[in-house]
Amino acid sequence: MESIADVRTPEAALAIPRFEDGFVNMQELLRSLAESIVNEIMSAEADQMCAATGNSRNGYRERKLTTCVGTLTLRVPKLRSGSFFPDDVLERYQRVDRAIVAAVAEMYATGTSTRKVQKVAQAMGVERLSKDQVSAICGHLDAEVGELVTRPLGKPRTPYLWIDATYVKCRRDRRVASTAVVTAIGCDEGGWRRVLGLGVVDTEAYDSWLAFLRKVRDRGVRGVGLVTSDAHPGLVRAVSEVFQGAAWQRCVVHLMRGCARAAGSRQLSRRVSRIVAPVFRLKEAGAVRAAYHLAVDVLGSCCPEAAAVLEGTEPDALAYLDFPPSHWKRLRTNNVQERANREIKRRSRVVQVFPSASSLERLAGAVMCDMDEAWSDARYFSEARMAELYDERQRGANGEPLTEEQLEGFRLVARQAIEASLELADMLEAA
Structure with a gap:
């Protein structure tokens, strides 16, 4: 990539953008210089980061940036481990707003109510969109989304x-x-x-x-x-x-909602939730399974419909227990x-x-x-x-199979957890 010094050489001078009549195209020259300088800066910053952390470069990804001198094609460096992003150059979430603009533009094109489209556009601060802008925005977004959903993993x-x-x-x-x-x-x-x-x-x-x-x-x-x-x-x-x-x-969040819906009344659904919720907060697999069975029994006496929902989904609701306990919180929901x-x-x-x-x-x-x-x-x-x-x-x-003594200990922990949750529910209802 050319630096500012390189532009002074005769070879670089021949490559300076010009109009058909031979005059220098100043806007394109400024655009290409800005693009080159920003890319060099990002490359240098990425090299400094790699040198400080022992990381290494892994290619780059292209991003477009619209400026007063034209659209720059920026080559954002990628790293082997972690990521590098020039927050002082690009806005991370800039594309989302452009996605909404593209949707509004298509509303214009498909004959949606002008009044409604104007209302939506004004809410986003968009006053007008030309046909060329619509094509450019949609084409750029489609390319990025297409790359996301087709890239090899x-x-x-x-x-x-x-x-x-x-x-x-x-x-x-x-x-x-x-x-x-x-x-x-x-x-x-x-x-x-x-x-x-x-x-x-x-x-x-x-x-x-x-x-x-x-x-x-x-x-x-x-x-x-x-x-x-x-x-x-x-x-x-x-x-x-x-x-x-x-x-x-x-x-399990959707499962608890399903149990609450089966209860029917609002008061009973709250009680059902108080019975089921403690099951998935326990930290040991044996205690979770014991609490699950106990919750089915308790629900059977107050809400058989919810008990049937919970009992019928046990293998799928507790599948996360076969994985490391440190992963459970993010796997069960x-x-x-x-x-x-x-x-x-x-x-x-x-x-x-x-x-x-x-x-x-x-x-x-x-x-x-x-x-x-x-x-x-x-x-x-x-x-x-x-x-x-x-x-x-x-x-x-x-x-490893559990002993009867371990099972009894887990049942005790499960019973205490559900009883404590129900006591809290009763106190809240009384208040």
């Missing part, structure tokens, strides 16, 4: 996978319908989270889930040990076929997906109704691009914790 194993769907209103077949945006998030053996898949599918259809998960697998996902999700129809069957040998964990869904909802609330499935997928993809980039700054599990996963499986630590 490399050699690292992906032991953990979270899958979920969120629903947004979208115009399909000339009517407004609640449309599902499904995402797959994985954690590799190094402890890093990555976005593995994104799509707009029919969540009720087994074929839709099967096609979505096959795309994720074909990009290189391997070594999956546990898949956490809600009990979407067709999803469990598709998981068992695509990721053979992997366990399925039903999100779909919280990592819930946070991503909330961000998609927050960004889509401005648009309200998307004019097409492609515009919805564009916005959701831009949100996931930014989340994927943010996750590259910190591991979800440390290297030491991820090592526990494979070490425990080699030792077979979880397969």
Whole structure:
């Protein structure tokens, strides 16, 4: 890449951008100089970081930056371990706002009410959009989202996978319908989270889930040990076929909500929640299983419907116990997906109704691009914790049978936990 000194040489002078009449194109010259200088600065900062930490460079990723002298193509350095990001040059979440602008622009193009479009645009500070701006924004976003969902996932194993769907209103077949945006998030053996898949599918259809998960697998996902999700129809069957040998964990938060709904009345649903919640807060596998069985028995006397829901899902609700205890908190729920869904909802609330499935997928993809980039700054599990996963499986630590004395101790701990939760519920109701 040329430096400022290089531009003074005769060879560089011949490459100076000019108009057809021979005059120097000053704007293009300033743009290319700015692009070169900023890239050199980022490269030098990345080299300094590597020298200080013992890290090494691993290529770069391109980002566009619109400036007063034109659009710069920035080459942001990538590192072997961790990440480098020039916060003083780029805004991390700049693309999300551009995704909303693209959705609004498409609303104009598809004939949505002018009054409604203007209202949405004003809420974002957008006064007007030209046809060229719309094309440029959409093309850039589509390229980034396409790269995210088609990139090879490399050699690292992906032991953990979270899958979920969120629903947004979208115009399909000339009517407004609640449309599902499904995402797959994985954690590799190094402890890093990555976005593995994104799509707009029919969540009720087994074929839709099967096609979505096959795309994720074909990009290189391997070594999956546990898949956490809600009990979407067709999803469990598709998981068992695509990721053979992997366990399925039903999100315990959704399970507790299902038990509460089975209770019917508000007062009884609160009591059901107080009985079930302590089960998943216990720290030992034996205590969790003992508390689960006790909760089924207690619910049987006050709410048989909730007891049936809990009893019928025991293997799937407790699948996380076969993995290291330090991982349990993040494996038993779909919280990592819930946070991503909330961000998609927050960004889509401005648009309200998307004019097409492609515009919805564009916005959701831009949100996931930014989340994927943010996750590259910190591991979800440390290297030491991820090592526990494979070490425990080699030792077979979880397969040792419990003595009757240990079982009785776990039952006592479970009974105390549930009784304490119910006492607190009674005190709150009395107050």
